[in-house]
Amino acid sequence: MDSSGRILQFDRNAAGVLSGIPGGLRGAHLDEVIAGARRPLLEALRAGRERTAMLAVETPAGGTLDAVVTVHPMSGGSPDLAALAVVRVPVPLADRFVDPAVIRRALLDDALPRIGSTLDLDLLARGLMDVLVPHFCNSGALLLLESLVDADEPPAGTDGSLLLRRMALGFDDGDPAWDATFPTGETLTYPAGTPYSRCMETAEPVLVGLGGDGAARIAATWRRPPVADLLKGASMLLLPITTPTGVLGFFVCTRSVAHRPFDAYDVEIGMEFAGRASIFVETARRYSRERATALTLQRSLLPTGLSAPSTVEVHHRYLPGSRLIEVGGDWYESIALPGARVALVVGDVAGHGVKAAVTMGRLRTAIHTLAGLELPPAEALERLDSLMRTLGEREPHFATCAYVVYDAVSGRCEVASAGHLPPLIAPPGAESDYLAVPPAPPLGVGDGPIVSREFTVDDGTLLFLYTDGLVENRARDIDDGLARLQQTFGRDATARPLEELCQAALDGVYDDQHRDDIAMLVARLRRIPxxxxxxxxxxxxxxxxxxxxxxxxxxxxxxxxxxxxxxxxxxxxxxxxxxxxxxxxxxxxxxxxxxxxxxxxxxxxxxxxxxxxxxxxxxxxxxxxxxxxxxxxxxxxxxxxxxxxxxxxxxxxx
The missing domain is CATH 3.30.565.10 (Histidine kinase-like ATPase, C-terminal domain)
Structure with missing residues (x-):
């Protein structure tokens, strides 16, 4: 290949390791043909290091063969040329787990580093199992405390009798009996005195030989007859997952009778693997806990129901901007007021995450209080501005808000805005347009008066309130987003269901690359008879x-x-x-x-x-x-x- 990594020539040996498609290699870049499990080979080549990995490679007959693959970065001759030497050493079935050095390198150096970035417990468990099988054992499982899966803190003082869940299962022989006998997602409690409970109690690895009638006894205890055949004569190793908070679960690793049983070298390698995996599990656990807490907070802060007069139909949508914790500072509100009136509110606290959500919760509480006092929209926003400036004495807090009060008897609306995008109004059978609301600075700035505007709407008019996350992102100008939104509310908009309109707004305006929260509130304003x-x-x-x-x-x-x-x-x-x-x-x-x-x-x-x-x-x-x-x-x-x-x-x- 040349110095840029583009393949010039290759032999069958290289083709089998790189892609298994000899006709497609010439002219391809090394990035295109080395991926997945082979990625560490490329990284070593670029760093000028030798790297060995155990991989399944194709045979001339079209099958696969476990092999030890070594890459040697080589240079010489023309400075524009480089060479990659690939050596495949077939590994007989019985010798698959013979060399501890090869196992360590394949397990810890090549495979494990690829899975440490995920924060999802299910994906992490699947990734860890894909590493264990086939690099360390023929079959295996990962069991974690059920409390972790529910995003609870692990209980203090595990005694081996706690409820666990099988998060992932791995096996290399393709026998469907494994999935049927040890289903992923199953919850179970191991009795005290078993090797499993001992592993949880002591936080130490446990070696178990299943020779003789060992597998049959397990099958009888758990009333699962297939276990007797699946684990007959196998060697089992239990590896605890330990963190500063305690033992969170364990790996079950088994090698069939056709392979070398686990020994002290394997225990050492396995414990190193479990130690690194424990860091991944603890990180994912903390993330799951924080995310669950944040989501609980968000759900408690956002309204669970919207109130309005019987003639006013209201619908909402909310999308968090952060894909990690899924909470933010956007909010919406519909508050029924005396005299067949309703307050419609949408706001946006600057920032993301829990801090923005907490500030949003304070504003929501305040807006409910102010609505109960029946303050006009402009005066209510002035009170909110004062609250935001008080909150900002220690740390700056800013927010935008649009506040509309509709009287279902007279059809009159009063609207005020503090730095928020203008509401969209769609009369029956007419073009939609944005309301010209007197401008005012965002809440928390306190630089200028907030003035309201009053107007009358036709019966059946649609009012759409939204936050800037819907119409603006880094790849699109806000004017383009506003134009797209207006097109969504065409002349036929008042005849469409509100839920359909919200979805149409997302389909026509929303970009999946958004990084901001989105809150939408649409109301069909009808007068009482x-x-x-x-x-x-x-x-x-x-x-x-x-x-x-x-x-x-x-x-x-x-x-x-x-x-x-x-x-x-x-x-x-x-x-x-x-x-x-x-x-x-x-x-x-x-x-x-x-x-x-x-x-x-x-x-x-x-x-x-x-x-x-x-x-x-x-x-x-x-x-x-x-x-x-x-x-x-x-x-x-x-x-x-x-x-x-x-x-x-x-x-x-x-």
């Missing part, structure tokens, strides 16, 4: 209270809610009286039948009503009306609007 709500304008005069009671009684009779008429009339009297007395000007009374019965009184005052007490702790006359409301209603509250406030109360209808 016109016969489920009623409103009246009332003058600022005492007679309006009597008129309000009559309007309410008449409406409740039409709704077949006559049993609530007296209580509702009293509640309306108190709310309207307070509005006329303390706010002045005309008031609006609204009844909404959505889940329960909500009574709302709109006035033009910013003052917040509250129950007042004198110095003796007695209630003042000016607060008695609200006290009555609090006693009769299921709940009551106040929310501010751009033109004043709304005092509301709610009763159950069933």
């Amino acid at each position: 016109s016969d489920h709500h009623a409103s009246w304008e009332l003058p600022a005069e005492p007679a309006a209270v009597r008129r309000a009671r009559g309007l309410v009684r008449d409406r409740l009779d039409r709704w077949d809610l006559g049993e609530l008429a007296d209580t509702t009339a009293l509640l309306v009297s108190e709310l309207v009286t307070n509005a006329i007395r303390h706010a002045g000007g005309r008031v609006t009374l609204r009844l909404v039948r959505e889940g329960g019965l909500v009574c709302e009184v709109f006035d033009h005052s910013d003052g917040r009503p509250r129950i007042r007490l004198d110095d003796e702790g007695d209630m003042l006359d000016s607060g008695r009306g609200l006290h009555v409301v609090g006693r009769l209603a299921e709940r009551w509250g106040v929310r501010h609007t751009s033109g004043g406030k709304v005092v509301w109360c709610e009763q159950r209808t069933s």
